[in-house]
Amino acid sequence: MKSLKWLLVLSLLFVPMSGALSETASAEGAASNQLTVQLDSKTMIHNGTSYLSVQPLTLKNGSAFIAFRSVADRFGYKITYDAKTKESVATNSTQEIRLKAGSLIIKRGKEVLKAPVAPFAMNGSLMVPLRTWSIATDSKLTLAGKSMTLAWSTLPTANFAVSPDKIYAGETMVTYIDRATSPTGQPFVDERWDGKMDVFPEAGSYTITRQVQDASGAWSEPYSVTVQVLAPNMPPIADFKTEKEKYRIGEQILYTDLSYDDENAIARRTWSINGVEVKNWTKQEKAFFEAGDYQISLEVEDAHGLTHMVTKTVTVTDEVLYTRDEYNKLFTEVGYKFPINGASVLDIPEVKYTLQSDMAQMIRSNSPEVFINEGIAYDDQLTGPIRFLFHNFNSIGYPVKMYLIATNNNRTTANVNTSSFGMGGPDPYVENTGKLSTVRYLKSLAENPTPKWTAIKPGQSINLMPELSMAPIKPNQVLSAYGDVFADQELQFRVVVVAQGKDPIKELSSLSVMERDGKHVRGTFNSANRTMEINEPLGYDEKRIVLGDWKQDSYLVGYDGTSGQNEINVGNFGVVYRMQLNHVAPNTVITLNARGGHYTGAFLVNGELVTVTKDSILKDNSEAAVLYRTGDTEESIEMVFTPASGSNLPVAMLFQKMPPLKY
Structure with a gap:
């Protein structure tokens, strides 16, 4: 029976576990520490010296458990208890391990591991699965007969990183970022470098190697980083050409950009005419309407800030090909102005x-155009197709949201749908909101979206256009929107404005209709x-x-x-x-x-x-x-x-x- 139990322990020790614990535990560097234990024995042999555990290595449900305090002590951890979380905590200079009886969750720093079996309490001691401990401590677990051995390193590591990512020969000042660790917490007293340079003189591949020594005299294994050093960055070359050197008044000039960079990384192009920068070169008139010589300049800048400029002369003769008006009628792009x-x-x-006109209905909710308080901006009862137009400015002093609330006052369920929709804003500039809402609504009309149907039960109110209230209207912002609705029964439609965070339907009973401003329009219209x-x-x-x-x-x-x-x-x-x-x-x-x-x-x-x-x-x-x-x-x-x-x-x-x- 004991041999069967021992075989079961062997099988569990070497079956991969799920989640983060499925990786094989391994020691960093040389295995400078070994701890050997045997089933049902309190004896622990650490680097040839015997120590006594508070509890024997115990088999439970097919897994070997070791006393948490005893094994942690051999690994150099300090043991504490967190009464708030009811966790036992093992801490050394580099990491913290947390676990508690009955929980499969093992915390290693910010990492969460999942053990196959949970720790348990035995005679006042917390017992932890031996394999779980080996993985949590990055130690190697092996078997020899009935003995189990944990091996781990206490040697320091000489890790480092090189910055920046791109290094140019003869130019880049290299920084070495120290990432060395000491499992024992002892300070470093010495280090050795091979291949380390602040500036690499030639392009090519370089390997830098480092070792560190701690206060105990232990040297780390060598740690190497290979960097690729690039040839020195060259400034970009600005260049362009035109089809010819002389043009007539109103004749289109084709500029061909021939600029290049050794890394193909031109970050900026700046065009100028007679020393004056052209902000939007792509929309600049490609013709001149006065005779004379024009100095055309192009400056390019690469990703490293190096620049180069070229200037060429374009001559415009007295001969007229097109007047400015003729040119604009022919060549101004659709959607642009002249x-x-x-x-x-x-x-x-x-x-x-x-x-x-047809009998289409339309509601325009635009008065008061400027909101000065929360309330109901519009209220009417309609059936059939309805287009809504909203256009309002928030002057209440805090963020608000606008909703279209549909209420079914009938005795039967009503069906309502929404289709084309377009919104601009919220935005501080009225021109932006007006333009964008129109652009998006017409785009939606052209796409002819499939209507979205909603059933409204008798007495029920719903937020019919959630897109309208997706973003709060902040103080001094404008919102414009169009939306199409169809109702198969008469519904009450209310445009509701409440502070961000409030439920508009719950607030309905306490809200009053806003006063008109006497300047703008709100109303229901036919033949829209x-x-x-x-x-x-x-x-x-x-x-x-x-x-x-x-x-x-x-x-x-x-x-x-x-x-x-x-x-x-x-x-x-x-x-x-x-x-x-x-x-x-x-x-x-x-x-x-x-x-x-x-x-x-x-x-x-x-x-x-x-x-x-x-x-x-x-x-x-x-x-x-x-x-x-x-x-x-x-x-x-x-x-x-x-x-x-x-x-x-x-x-x-x-x-x-x-x-x-x-x-």
Whole structure:
């Protein structure tokens, strides 16, 4: 029976354990310490000297257990007890081991190990599995007959690291980071280096070796690090070319960047014209409109801060290829703007059109535009398709969140869905939020997302648009958003504004409707989708279409759901327009010109999103943004847009013939 138990111990000692303890325990360096024990014996032989354990090596449930205090003492650990965590703690100069009776968790510093069997108490002593102790202490466990031996090293280690990662011959000052350890806690008194240099003179592979000696006189095993030393970094070379040295006024110049770096690591390129830096070279006009010599400079900088500059002269003759206006109509990229004569726009004949509307519902929650207290910003009961427009500024003084709460006051379950959505902000700048919400909403419309359905039980309230409240609106920030909803029964919709951290549904009963600000719009409106089909030829002669002028494009009339009073949707914000232009001439440039002040937003042109503008806004009527250019044949064009919150109306869409290409 005893032999069977002994075979069971052998099998358990060498079966890999799960988790972090599955690795084989091994001693660092030479095994300068050996501790031999035998089953059912208290005798421990440490480096040839006998010691007596407080408990014999004990077999329990197929595992060999040794007295924690006795084995820890032989390893040089100090034993304490943590009454708060009820853990026994073994500590030496380099690490701490924590364990407790009945727990499989063994803590080694910040590392958590899992033992196959738990320690237990026997006659007042904590017994720890021998194999678990060997792994926790990185010692090697072996068997010889009925004896078990733990071997471990107390030699110091000479570990070190070399910094930085990239070392250049003759340039880089090398730092050596000391990571040596002493298992006994004794201080180091000496060290030996081989191959150590502060600066390596030549490129190549170098091996640096170190040994350390502790106060007991013990020397560590050699520890080596091999570094690859790179050739000295060379400065980058700036270079570019143009197709020729002389150009006509308005002639496009193609600049080809020929700069290079030995590491292919150019970190910065800076272009200048006549000594003046060009901040956005990619959008710089690639033509000049005055004759003369222009000094074009390119400076490049590599990842190490080394720079080089080259300057070349481009000569512009008196001959005119394109005027500035002709050039811009031909070459300004879609989504970008160019200067125009704003007054002359009024001389362009205006296209008359007729708008058709469907019965789409729209809620505009924009008054008060500036929140000064928590509350209900809007409240109405509707069914069917509804578009929501939110545009508000937080002046309450602390972060708030805005929610759309839908409540089912019916006796049957209602089904509601959300589909297209676009939000801008929260952001300090109203132009940013207005632009981004429009861009994202139109993009969502084009993608036609699958509606997300939700069932609302009788008497239940839900947060219908969680995207709206994902981020708090901090003080002095603006949030703009559009969202489409469909309800198969009448639901009560409330726009709720409460402090960050509050539950809007729980707060509903204590909230009152916010006062209107008397300047902005809040209300429910019908006929919020408008279409126009224009069969008149456009672009053969200059034409303009004016939108948002309260004449041809009249404003929607609705009511304030919180008070019942009539409301006019000034600016028609939230209205979606679909324009079908059936006969647009070949080689026509279509631009947008702001007539009421600054304007920014977006358009879908034949399904493609065009931002107005990609890098700025239309500041006033002296600027126009390119929306589209037709090709060599007449085209039919569809445009979809909605006026962007925070912008001004009206706007004029201009149709002008492009000048012929010249060579």
